[in-house]
Amino acid sequence: MFISMKHASSLFCGVVISLLTAACQSPVFAPVAAPNPWSDDYMSITGLTNYRQWGTYNVHDPSCRRVGDYYYMYSTDAIYHPHRPTAEEREQNQNIPTGFIQVRRSRDLVNWEFVGWAFPEIPQEAVDWVHAHADGRGASNIWAPYMIPYKDKFRLYYCVSAFGRKTSYMGLAESDSPAGPWTLKGCAVKTDNNSVMNAIDPSVIVDPNTGQWWMIYGSYFGGLFAVELNPETGLPLKEGDPGHVVARRANYRHDNLEAPDILYHPELKKYFLFVSYDPLMTTYNVRVGRSDHIADGFTDFTGLALKDTTNNFPILTAPYRFDHHPGWAGTGHCGVFTDNEGHYFMTHQGRLSPENQQLVLHVRQMFFNADGWPVVSPERYAGTAPRTFRTKDLAGEWEIIRVREPLAERQLDAGQIMPGEAGLKEQECNGSVHHELKNDGSLDGDAGGKWSFDPQQQTLELRMPEGEQITDLIVFAGHDWERETETVLFTGLDAKGRSVWGKRVK
DSSP states (O other), rough: OOOOOTTHHHHHHHHHHHHHHHHSSSSSOEEEEOOOOSSSSGGGOOOOGGGGGGBBBOOOOEEEETTTTTTEEOOOOOOSSSSSOOHHHHHHHHSSSOEEEEEEEEEESSSSSEEEESSSSSOOOHHHHHHTTTTTOOOSSSSEEEEEEETTEEEEEEEOOTTTOOEEEEEEESSTTTOOOOEEEEEEEEOOOTTTOOOOOEEEETTTTTTEEEEEEETBBBEEEEEOTTTSSSSSSTOOOOEEEEEBBBBTTTTTTEEEEEEEETTTTEEEEEEEESOOOTTEEEEEEEEEESSSBBTTTTSBBSSSSSSSSSSOOEEEEOOOOOEOOOOOOOOEEESSSSOEEHHHHEEEEETTOOOOEEEEEEEOOSOOOEEEOOOOOOOOOOOOOHHHOOOOOEEEEEEEEOOOOOEEEETOTTTTOOOGGGGSEEEEEEEEEETTTTTTTTEEEEEEEEEETTEEEEOOTOOEEEEEEEEEEETTTTTTTTEEEEEEEEETBHHHHEEEEO
């Protein structure tokens, strides 16, 4: 599968120009009907007996990596139960080989096969640690797994914790196959209530120049930390070393920060640290910083350091709603990865509004703009064949979303919402606005509004009627999930580092 990407290579630009020349006499592009491959509402198959049908359902804290012909995805074993199982359901469930850490695989990032569960039980050492330091509580699940290959092995990091506490155990398992079975190899980091940090949400990266291994982990408690690992063991290079802080929100007792993932871009020669802000059930959103170094020095869109500020940008995802759909909350805890051919993707959870209980996988194409910042598709679907567009293809009615941070104040506990507040407030969901790109180059026919398209770079520039200039919007083909069509999409950032998403609807 080939997904177009701006600035990928000079060869790609040459292909674009050739295609544009050959297609100059073709009709104006119009959105084409394309049915969605599944429904977002999975209330009818929430029971455990239907687990093989959970392709994109019940996905929480996903991480993904391509191995051979497959993309393997690992996620927290979060399962939506709309009601307590009946006696008959409990009897049926006894024959299902459930476990901990959900494992899926896909050839195309669209159709996902539920492989099963990685572990049959929670590792006893992790249970003992958590119970001993959390008054016998917690250790009821395994959170936020992360897989990385090493030589002929596959390493799977996992977390066991007590909710709302710093009492956590982050362990390591190995296998000869990305599908398991897994053999326990020890503890990477463990924390208790006296620790500064919290041992959850691991992401591991290898320095392409030195071969050094680093783990980035952490949460609301104390921020995100980097610890160097021993490549041979996958455990900390110095036993008991918790590492050093790399990202932290100044008002961390109120402003949640968690779920890091780190990516190296070889052409830009930079490391990108993706993080999630705010409560996971409602206003969860993804931010990103970058650095020339693998384990420190991350700065944001405005040059602020990620480890001593309250609010960093860019903001890449946040709760949103296009027309013809109830919308999404909880759009965070992302995994970032490549197809090993130079194309980038982001996967994260999304909670179907308005109840925000059903967990559905989002997979978005990811691009890097002219300033070297990542941006993601407005649509959580990565199966559209690439194509190029001409200026006249963009004329028409567009639905545009400005992805902004939530404006409502919340009472939080351990960085999460209080019970009974799972619904979004009006100020917390980014809705869409319709604009028309006129053939004469005006926006909405307003004398102050303009638009222009660069067919060679496949980028769009908007000058809003009030004078705001939004440049370097990346244009590409994509699936309009809400209207079930193939259409033209764009993504980019405004001058303040907020994402701008658009799709042509007429």
